Amino acid sequence: MQPVQPLPFPPLAARAAGLSESEVRALFSVASRPDVVSLAGGMPDVRILPAEHVAEIVARVVRRELGRALQYCGGAGLPETREAAAELMAMEGIHADPGNVLITAGGQQALDTVAKVFLDPGDRVVVEGPSYVGAISAFSAYEPRFLAVGMDDDGMIVEDLAELFAGGVRPKFVYTVPSFSNPAGVTMSYTRRLRLISLCREHGVPIVEDNPYGMLRFEGEPLPTLHSLDPENVVYIGSASKVFAPGFRVGWTTARPGLFERLLVAKEAEDLCSSAFGQLTVAAYVRSEHFAPNLAGYLALYRERRDAMLAALEAHFPEGATWTRPRGGFYVWAGLPDGLDAKALLPEAVERRVAYVPGTAFYPDGRGRDRMRLSFCYPTVGEIHEGVRRLGELLCEQTGEAASEAASA
Amino acid sequence: MQPVQPLPFPPLAARAAGLSESEVRALFSVASRPDVVSLAGGMPDVRILPAEHVAEIVARVVRRELGRALQYCGGAGLPETREAAAELMAMEGIHADPGNVLITAGGQQALDTVAKVFLDPGDRVVVEGPSYVGAISAFSAYEPRFLAVGMDDDGMIVEDLAELFAGGVRPKFVYTVPSFSNPAGVTMSYTRRLRLISLCREHGVPIVEDNPYGMLRFEGEPLPTLHSLDPENVVYIGSASKVFAPGFRVGWTTARPGLFERLLVAKEAEDLCSSAFGQLTVAAYVRSEHFAPNLAGYLALYRERRDAMLAALEAHFPEGATWTRPRGGFYVWAGLPDGLDAKALLPEAVERRVAYVPGTAFYPDGRGRDRMRLSFCYPTVGEIHEGVRRLGELLCEQTGEAASEAASA
Numbered sequence: 001m002q003p004v005q006p007l008p009f010p011p012l013a014a015r016a017a018g019l020s021e022s023e024v025r026a027l028f029s030v031a032s033r034p035d036v037v038s039l040a041g042g043m044p045d046v047r048i049l050p051a052e053h054v055a056e057i058v059a060r061v062v063r064r065e066l067g068r069a070l071q072y073c074g075g076a077g078l079p080e081t082r083e084a085a086a087e088l089m090a091m092e093g094i095h096a097d098p099g100n101v102l103i104t105a106g107g108q109q110a111l112d113t114v115a116k117v118f119l120d121p122g123d124r125v126v127v128e129g130p131s132y133v134g135a136i137s138a139f140s141a142y143e144p145r146f147l148a149v150g151m152d153d154d155g156m157i158v159e160d161l162a163e164l165f166a167g168g169v170r171p172k173f174v175y176t177v178p179s180f181s182n183p184a185g186v187t188m189s190y191t192r193r194l195r196l197i198s199l200c201r202e203h204g205v206p207i208v209e210d211n212p213y214g215m216l217r218f219e220g221e222p223l224p225t226l227h228s229l230d231p232e233n234v235v236y237i238g239s240a241s242k243v244f245a246p247g248f249r250v251g252w253t254t255a256r257p258g259l260f261e262r263l264l265v266a267k268e269a270e271d272l273c274s275s276a277f278g279q280l281t282v283a284a285y286v287r288s289e290h291f292a293p294n295l296a297g298y299l300a301l302y303r304e305r306r307d308a309m310l311a312a313l314e315a316h317f318p319e320g321a322t323w324t325r326p327r328g329g330f331y332v333w334a335g336l337p338d339g340l341d342a343k344a345l346l347p348e349a350v351e352r353r354v355a356y357v358p359g360t361a362f363y364p365d366g367r368g369r370d371r372m373r374l375s376f377c378y379p380t381v382g383e384i385h386e387g388v389r390r391l392g393e394l395l396c397e398q399t400g401e402a403a404s405e406a407a408s409a
Numbered sequence: 410m411q412p413v414q415p416l417p418f419p420p421l422a423a424r425a426a427g428l429s430e431s432e433v434r435a436l437f438s439v440a441s442r443p444d445v446v447s448l449a450g451g452m453p454d455v456r457i458l459p460a461e462h463v464a465e466i467v468a469r470v471v472r473r474e475l476g477r478a479l480q481y482c483g484g485a486g487l488p489e490t491r492e493a494a495a496e497l498m499a500m501e502g503i504h505a506d507p508g509n510v511l512i513t514a515g516g517q518q519a520l521d522t523v524a525k526v527f528l529d530p531g532d533r534v535v536v537e538g539p540s541y542v543g544a545i546s547a548f549s550a551y552e553p554r555f556l557a558v559g560m561d562d563d564g565m566i567v568e569d570l571a572e573l574f575a576g577g578v579r580p581k582f583v584y585t586v587p588s589f590s591n592p593a594g595v596t597m598s599y600t601r602r603l604r605l606i607s608l609c610r611e612h613g614v615p616i617v618e619d620n621p622y623g624m625l626r627f628e629g630e631p632l633p634t635l636h637s638l639d640p641e642n643v644v645y646i647g648s649a650s651k652v653f654a655p656g657f658r659v660g661w662t663t664a665r666p667g668l669f670e671r672l673l674v675a676k677e678a679e680d681l682c683s684s685a686f687g688q689l690t691v692a693a694y695v696r697s698e699h700f701a702p703n704l705a706g707y708l709a710l711y712r713e714r715r716d717a718m719l720a721a722l723e724a725h726f727p728e729g730a731t732w733t734r735p736r737g738g739f740y741v742w743a744g745l746p747d748g749l750d751a752k753a754l755l756p757e758a759v760e761r762r763v764a765y766v767p768g769t770a771f772y773p774d775g776r777g778r779d780r781m782r783l784s785f786c787y788p789t790v791g792e793i794h795e796g797v798r799r800l801g802e803l804l805c806e807q808t809g810e811a812a813s814e815a816a817s818a
Contacts, residue, residue: 007641010615013529019674046479055471062464070455070654105680112679120422137678206419232416245479247685265428269546270521271514275684276656
């Protein structure tokens with residue numbers, strides 16, 4: 001009975017070759033060292049949520065709904081959670097029937113499930129360049145060919161997508177984070193939203209709109225969500241992670257009838273249903289008197305930190321560096337002076353006790369070496385100043401060296 | 410801007426064709442009618458968990474760990490939850506390094522993730538006939554070819570698997586619920602466990618052992634888990650859903666190094682991480698003084714209901730019917746007298762206010778029409794007697810009709 005020969009490693013699926021550790025993940029362990037200022041993570045700062053608010057909501061769920069909270073529920077989610085999600089979407093101009101809302105384990109499970117339903121190996125999928133690293137990971141499991149359409153301060157350069165379509169390219173869907181994008185921090189303009197909507201409808205290509213940050217706008221008027229402009233052709237993904245907390249893993253998606261049912265069946269095969277306890281807690285919180293003031297608290301906090309980061313970048317980053325000026329969300333996207341490589345510099349940056357995510361993580365094709373994502377969501381104002389100072393010092397030295405090398409060459 | 414032409418339905422992945430509603434799911438709505446005795450569901454009876462125990466544990470998490478409970482965590486899970494899972498596995502003879510334990514959204518997400526890492530379209534996978542319907546659903550998304558190996562009262566007929574191997578069949582893995590299987594309620598004998606282990610090792614075929622019910626043994630001595638017999642070649646899947654509650658969606662898997670890391674990266678792409686709040690609650694509960702007595706309470710409850718179901722079957726089912734005698738778990742698997750079709754009879758059964766799951770749900774190939782799964786986990790003893798009486802009445806009438814038709818033919 002006792003095995004005598006070594007067991008060879010079993011053959012895996014072709015997709016398993018693509019299941020490599022992401023750059024973001026490898027960084028989490030580094031960035032958690034207490035002396036390192038992490039500008040790398042994308043964690044909402046739940047430390048500002050009053051503990052007594054959460055305790056009250058959780059106690060209410062235990063007191064009133066324990067039987068349901070402990071049990072399995074239907075795969076689409078609990079009625080009050082689907083309704084609460086529809087109410088949050090309504091705040092962004094979306095008229096979603098709760099019966100057409102699928103509760104998922106954060107927005108991430110919705111990304112995985114959408115990809116599972118749409119993508120065969122070799123299918124084309126359009127993402128933004130740069131795009132959310134978690135979406136690239138989720139889609140990669142279904143082995144598509146990625147096309148990354150560039151972005152500027154007005155979001156995705158939709159005319160570049162139009163050229164792809166004109167050249168005959170027909171992706172299975174176009175993925176976008178139109179508001180306060182991760183990682184670029186930019187927002188798609190109204191004109192481009194209209195153009196994207198008409199272009200995709202014309203060519204029969206669905207849009208997947210991922211909008212975790214839409215309610216975290218610091219200034220200016222909200223723009224219409226893509227889903228509100230064309231509900232039939234837009235699969236919308238939302239999340240409670242940034243407006244409340246990620247720890248319950250509650251997100252959602254809504255899609256046209258016919259597609260909704262496919263997403264539901266796929267989601268059920270993935271985990272049967274999302275946590276009933278988490279769903280009831282999120283529904284009760286979103287509908288409580290705590291939601292609005294705490295959301296305002298998040299906004300004030302992130303606005304202050306965004307301002308701190310922009311001021312610190314102005315003060316400490318070298319000439320030739322660029323950065324976006326987000327009007328909401330979590331992230332600034334910085335471009336380095338000529339010749340600098342964010343990936344290569346990361347070990348030295350960590351040595352100097354500051355971390356960021358190199359831009360290459362956000363492209364499916366190796367681009368982004370001269371970019372970095374800087375998060376202002378979690379570090380305090382003091383940490384942001386100190387972290388950007390440390391990073392600026394490193395970049396200025398490197399720029400000086402690059403300049404003197406260029407001069408002596 | 411306003412769309413003028415109808416939007417055609419977008420092309421989906423090939424796998425989406427298989428994403429149809431399961432028979433079990435369609436039944437949930439029927440079975441939830443209050444006048445119907447449902448012998449269909451697989452819900453643990455969390456109603457017996459004392460509310461004050463759960464309230465105490467949840468309050469402790471909120472008081473001591475709120476910051477972590479509300480936040481994202483590492484994709485593999487929180488340290489204490491991975492340790493608690495290892496402790497539960499140790500109770501079943503498994504020596505798992507907590508660093509090699511992946512926390513998942515119930516055992517279901519582990520099934521999905523294992524299939525994602527192993528299966529390319531057209532690959533063969535061996536399941537038991539009958540097998541857990543949720544495993545068939547999860548695997549189907551990766552488009553394998555199923556082979557169902559028959560079962561008897563000693564579990565999977567391993568010699569039939571040996572014949573397949575001898576004929577050159579090399580599945581990517583063999584999936585089994587060796588203890589108190591869903592739906593058959595049978596347990597693989599020790600001899601067959603040893604044979605399965607040596608056979609699969611000899612042919613380099615990994616085993617996926619799904620063991621949600623192992624700790625719910627009503628009588629007799631525990632048999633060694635497959636993982637404890639060959640840790641290197643067995644991917645083990647466990648769950649807190651049946652020994653505590655499903656509502657937090659906490660399950661786990663452990664696999665050999667190299668494979669573990671692939672599962673981890675795949676899981677991260679699916680949902681980033683499992684609910685930290687749920688993980689902390691499950692870890693605290695499993696390690697509390699409430700776990701052992703409440704598990705004993707579950708056991709006493711399910712044993713009594715198993716006994717009630719076996720007595721009711723003896724009293725009410727027609728001659729020619731067969732059923733298994735489970736020594737643990739949730740399910741009895743019944744065979745109908747010649748010529749009766751459990752799927753065809755279901756609408757009439759529901760009309761008579763009793764529900765079950767027709768056997769066809771548990772085969773990937775349309776077999777099982779003369780079988781039904783009867784659950785004793787959730788209905789009370791009184792409901793079990795009444796439900797089996799209603800069902801027996803229907804079956805006796807049908808058997809009589811079939812007999813007289815046969816006589817007159």
